Every structure is written in C-alpha cells, then in structure tokens.
Amino acid sequence: MLQDIFAAIPLGFFLAFLLGPVFFVLLETAAIKGFRAAISFDIGVLLADIVFLSIAYFSTSKLLQSIKDDPALFIFGGAVLATYGTITYVKEKKAIPHPDDAEVRKLKKSDVLGLMVKGFLLNFVNIGVLGFWLGLIIVFGPQLDMDADRLLVFFSSVLITYFVIDIFKILLAKKLNHKLTPKRIYVFKKAISVLIIVFGVILISRGLFPNELDKLENKVEEIMPENS
Structure with missing residues (x-):
C-alpha cells in the first residue's frame, strides 16, 4: 500500500502544475x-475529477475510447469554455473599476456553493x-x-497530493491581493478570460481538425529528439 502511495505522489505534483483554464482561474480566485x-472552487474541481475517474473505472475501455475521441464533445466543451471566457471578458470590459472599489471582500456563505459549481463545470x-x-x-x-x-x-493519493499542492498555490497567490490595485x-x-478563450479554441480545433493536430503533434515529437 505504501508503495502505491509513493508512486502516486509524483503524479499528484504533475497534475497540480498542469496548465489549463482551471489552473489560472484558481490563481485568480485566490488572489x-x-x-x-x-x-471552494478547488473542491468543485476535485469533484469533477472524481466523477471522471468513476466513469473511467466503471465503464468499458472501448466505450470510453469512443467517447473521448468524439469530435462533437471536443467542440461542445471548447464552445462552452470559449463562450464563458468571452462573456467574462466583455463583462470585465464594461465594468471599468474605480480606484475606490474594494475587489477583495469576505466570502458569503451563499457564494461557496456557486464557486464549487463553477469549479466543477469548468473542469x-x-x-x-x-x-x-x-x-x-x-x-x-x-x-x-x-x-x-x-x-x-493510488488515485486517492494522487488527488490528495494535488489538493495539498493547490493549497500552497492558493496561499502564494493570496499574497498578491495586497499588491493588486483595481487596475x-x-x-x-x-x-484570464483570454486564456480561457484560447483553451476553448484549442478544444474546438481538436474536434474539427483531429487528423491535422495529430500530424502536428507527431512532427513535434519527431523534431524534439533531434534537438535534444
């Protein structure tokens, strides 16, 4: 059992620093x-990971293989991310901050569930x-x-390691709030909104041009050994 835990810890570290929309939104929320x-946001993210893990474990690999390679799902997920990023960008563009605005405020109890749902859905x-x-x-x-x-x-250890590292990331990002002026x-x-839009476009491209992206990835893999 200890061997399985030790084997899972490096994977948890890798997962914690895997760049994606969740990574950046977590830092934004903390700061x-x-x-x-x-x-609260991170707990929602973890719940989505647990759901995915459950699907992966209880479903057949053949069924999951067809699901994960379905272009429609990539397009749908990418469209949701891109739409979310665009709406957030436009909203922030209209809400020009005033120097006296207090962005950093205490979290209300009613906000906790909303942040969990946001983390869950974004993931x-x-x-x-x-x-x-x-x-x-x-x-x-x-x-x-x-x-x-x-x-x-094994996978509990992965998620726990991921969550612990996220706590340190949150604490570091939280220190930024003293340096954050409204501007x-x-x-x-x-x-952050632009980054989410970019991730959405990448997912949509994955659904629309899967073969072209696979060829590009193969070319990059062929070039990397030559340069190393």
Missing part, C-alpha cells in the same frame, strides 16, 4: 477573492480531462492488478 473562495466541460484520467487507468490499472482497493489508494485586477481578469 482576488481569498483563501476560502479558492478552496467537467473539458473533455480532455476525461481522456487524461482514462489514460491513467489504462497505464496504472494493470500495474495495480486492477485491484479495487489498490486503485482507490491590476481589471487587467488580470481580462488576461
């Missing part, structure tokens, strides 16, 4: 709204996350003899 808000619409967890099940499942108890320990907050939010 602007504080620790409790970021933790859940990214169909690439399903592919990621499916890949881990396929790679590590046989090594763990597909034993339910060992799989539970910097405004620019920061717009930048």
Whole structure:
C-alpha cells in the first residue's frame, strides 16, 4: 500500500502544475477573492475529477475510447469554455473599476456553493480531462492488478497530493491581493478570460481538425529528439 502511495505522489505534483483554464482561474480566485473562495472552487474541481475517474473505472475501455475521441464533445466543451471566457471578458470590459472599489471582500456563505459549481463545470466541460484520467487507468490499472482497493489508494493519493499542492498555490497567490490595485485586477481578469478563450479554441480545433493536430503533434515529437 505504501508503495502505491509513493508512486502516486509524483503524479499528484504533475497534475497540480498542469496548465489549463482551471489552473489560472484558481490563481485568480485566490488572489482576488481569498483563501476560502479558492478552496471552494478547488473542491468543485476535485469533484469533477472524481466523477471522471468513476466513469473511467466503471465503464468499458472501448466505450470510453469512443467517447473521448468524439469530435462533437471536443467542440461542445471548447464552445462552452470559449463562450464563458468571452462573456467574462466583455463583462470585465464594461465594468471599468474605480480606484475606490474594494475587489477583495469576505466570502458569503451563499457564494461557496456557486464557486464549487463553477469549479466543477469548468473542469467537467473539458473533455480532455476525461481522456487524461482514462489514460491513467489504462497505464496504472494493470500495474495495480486492477485491484479495487489498490486503485482507490493510488488515485486517492494522487488527488490528495494535488489538493495539498493547490493549497500552497492558493496561499502564494493570496499574497498578491495586497499588491493588486483595481487596475491590476481589471487587467488580470481580462488576461484570464483570454486564456480561457484560447483553451476553448484549442478544444474546438481538436474536434474539427483531429487528423491535422495529430500530424502536428507527431512532427513535434519527431523534431524534439533531434534537438535534444
């Protein structure tokens, strides 16, 4: 069991620093709204990961393979991300901050559930996350003899490590709120919105031009060894 835990920790580190819309929104939430808000958001993200892991474990690999490669799902998920990013960008563009505005405020109890839902949905619409967890099940499942108890320990350790690292990220990002003027907050939010739109466009491209992107990835893999 200890061996499975130690094997899971590096994977949790990798997951915590995997760049994506969730990564940037988590930092934004921590810097602007504080620790409790970021933790609430992160719990929603973890719940989405648990749902994906459950789907990957209880479904057949053949069924999941067809789902994760379905172009329509990439297009749908990308469109949701791009729409969310665009709406957020336009909203921030209209809401020009005043120097006296207090962006950093205490979190209301009613906001906690909303932040969890936001984290869950932002992670859940990214169909690439399903592919990621499916890949881990396929790679590590046989090594763990597909034993339910060992799989539970292994992936629980991955998620716990991921969550602990996120806490440190949140604490570091929270320190930024003392340096965030209303103008910097405004620019920061717009930048995050643009990044979410970019991730959405990438997902849509993955659905519309899967073969072209696969060829591009293969070319990059061929070039990398030559340069190393």
